[in-house]
Amino acid sequence: MNIKTKLTETDFINVSFVLLYDKLSTKILTGIGVLLLVFNVSAMIYEKQSSVSQLLSPAILLVFLPLVTYFTAKRNYAANKRISENIEYIFGEESLDIKGESFNTQLTWDKIYKVTQSTNWILIWHTSQSANPLPKRDVWDEQREALKNILDSHKVKNKL
Numbered sequence: 001m002n003i004k005t006k007l008t009e010t011d012f013i014n015v016s017f018v019l020l021y022d023k024l025s026t027k028i029l030t031g032i033g034v035l036l037l038v039f040n041v042s043a044m045i046y047e048k049q050s051s052v053s054q055l056l057s058p059a060i061l062l063v064f065l066p067l068v069t070y071f072t073a074k075r076n077y078a079a080n081k082r083i084s085e086n087i088e089y090i091f092g093e094e095s096l097d098i099k100g101e102s103f104n105t106q107l108t109w110d111k112i113y114k115v116t117q118s119t120n121w122i123l124i125w126h127t128s129q130s131a132n133p134l135p136k137r138d139v140w141d142e143q144r145e146a147l148k149n150i151l152d153s154h155k156v157k158n159k160l
Contacts, residue, residue: 004138012077091150111126121134
């Protein structure tokens, strides 16, 4: 089974956010930021004191991290031309071959950490920290089912 795709800059930025907010630590930090924001706004209302410094720490947690992620993704997309290449994923019985215009990678199924999906992405994880993004718009339902069967037959953890 072959799937061809190409990531745009917007795609890469979006998948960077998906990967960021997939991590438990990011979810915890975001939750802490929301709680701090609610607590500080409530304190400002009830104590009738307005201090911008009370909103600084939640703002850092809720605004700084997404901004850094956004600009880092834009910079990485521009700096690494392989990200924007046409990429072909070849899902075989023995391995996953990933072919770009300037690279070839072959991964045996026992080296795949897991495969997950989000609303718009299928993520092929090499480790718990790095994944290849495959946009769902390029994957038909029949292909997704065939991929699930291949993963199950090789005992690769998956949530398809």
